[in-house]
Amino acid sequence: MGMSQNLTLEQIRQAPKALLHDHLDGGLRPRTVVELAEAQGYTGLPTTDVAQLETWFRESADSGSLERYLETFTHTVGVMQSREALVRVAAECAEDLAADGVVYAEVRYAPEQHLEGGLTLDQVVEAVLEGFEQGRERAARAGNQIRIGTLLTAMRHAARSQEIAELAVRYRDAGVVGFDIAGAEAGYPPTRHLDAFEYLRRENFHFTIHAGEAFGLPSIWEALQWCGTDRLGHGVRIVDDIESSPSGGLRMGRLANYVRDKRIPLELCPSSNVQTGAADSIEKHPIGMLRRQRFRITVNTDNRLQSGTTMSEEFAKLCEAFGYGWDDLQWFTVNAMKSSFLPFDERLALINGHIKPGFAQLKWATE
Template sequence: MPAPLNADSIRRAPKVLLHDHLDGGLRPQTVLELADEAGYRDLPADDADELGRWFRQAADSGSLVRYLETFAHTVAVMQRPEAVARVAHECALDLAADGVVYAEVRMAPELLTAQGTPIEEAVEAILDGFAKGGAEAAAAGTPITVGTLLCAMRQNDRWDEVAGLVVRHRDAGVAGFDLAGPEIGFPPDRHPSAIALLDRAGAHRTVHAGEAAGIDSIVAALDGARAERLGHGVRIADEVAGDGTLGPVAQRVLDRQVPLEVAPSSNVQTGAYPSLAEHPVDRLHRLGFAVTVNTDNRLMSGVSVTSELTDVAGTFGWGWDDVRTVTERALAAAFLPDDERARLLADVVRPGYAALRG
């Protein structure tokens, strides 16, 4: 008999996460403690439960601008290397406890330098924290591998620096490059020298596109930055007609199986779609797009990988085959060596789903 497809069973399932922001996933208690250590006095609450509620309500406003304001607080308490390492350590433990076996977690290291931390030291703190958390999780019987994605902020001019850090640290846990920040007005080929550096080194890259902006942003990410994956990418649905007919860009994304890092709860919170039921995640999945299901910001959205998959499955009537498919798609899209991908698929993911499906 298959296990019931509910939160308890999905928590036990081996999961793969491709789109999760380090500064969007802090534990509320950690935010309070780090604020106290740093002398940061601007938090809107001094109780962990109340603070967690504030983050979710601010993010639920339906405004991307208000949603992004919540990060002012988390980034403010992450300005010391030891704070960054703690947040990364706890992130690895929290994801492992949720049944995630492979994750790529992203952070813009330039945001961690406001009080003088050198950008390289910020990256090393992230990597140290993930390594420590991964070792602890393995010792506890919940092994996880966490790769780091380094974001350059579209509106700033540190792309070359971040691309260099990606190349320099790729054998130490950095999985690839990302572009984050405002899509509109800041095209992904604004600093062609950074893209050329990644090209020369054969470095992986994903690009936030098709979240706040539509089809043109997706084309720019694919052609201008040569993105291998689309961060969100959900606005590809703008080119999917009611009868399933696809526009030229949607057809290209489908034919090439460009992975979509879809984060449904986040999209509803930022006002891209009015509700989960009206979100195109299921439609795109049914049409054969390379849909993966992600958290984006676990603190602001009040979600886990388990809750996101549970909500999507419950809303759209998904079965175990659907959950396994999006997991295997995510693993196929991961910036991993082929031998490690094959090992996780054969030894962890497939046996885990076989046991749950009965």
């Protein structure tokens, strides 16, 4: 681990970052929510005052009430029901990530949640891809380079996973790099969607599974050993298989050892994990111990609007809590790129051409 260097948020924002777990419907600008609601005749918002709405999203997510937390997505998804809305939200997502120094991101969303305005699944995907391209171009004109890969998510309580898996494969050469399932873990195990995962493996396609956030080890085990996931969305509950020994060391169970030995990437989302109760605080987040034990850790935002966060802010919180420096942040970032669903040569090009030189320059400038 690198030495603590008291890095500032502005310094961290300059670092080239990689992001694997970010929800499109969890990253809208508050002003965009208000303007889209007005344009589409959506009347469900708790307030149309932009500052008050931003506060409402954050306080609802922090409330400890799952009902209030999920209500926030009712509103964001509610205003994302037209082609124009999807293009705008995706474009602004790309701009915002790029302005924060993110050079590669995988952004996920569930196409099946954006059909109320009459769009087809294909039209939803094409609108989002168009928006990401517009945002990438606008970011480039502002001097910020970013590449975005899209993950298509199926809802685990629904029955459309095979359809969404086929949709993802259909757009694999247009910017869709992977598949995901999300939603309540308890009562909806990933094995309900085995047909989709078997299809994806036959197609040599990548996928990740939300597992080990709220439910624990059985969810992680099924995602890995039955479904064959490439990564674990969250996966923070793997700590339930790690015990402190009487001598003060750690004793890992077979599942924890397997995850570490196989270098299974964990898509950890510190602020979000605190909000959902998966961790008591940033300071007590298991990421510190998992980092010391050299699990394949990646740091992510999950829902930037609800958590009021950015990738730079997530890194800044970890630096303050654990004394991390540039070497640690580079380690997290390289882990993310190694674990991305880009082809191998493209991952290497970003690591060696942008990420390592960028961190080297920052380390030199702050020594």
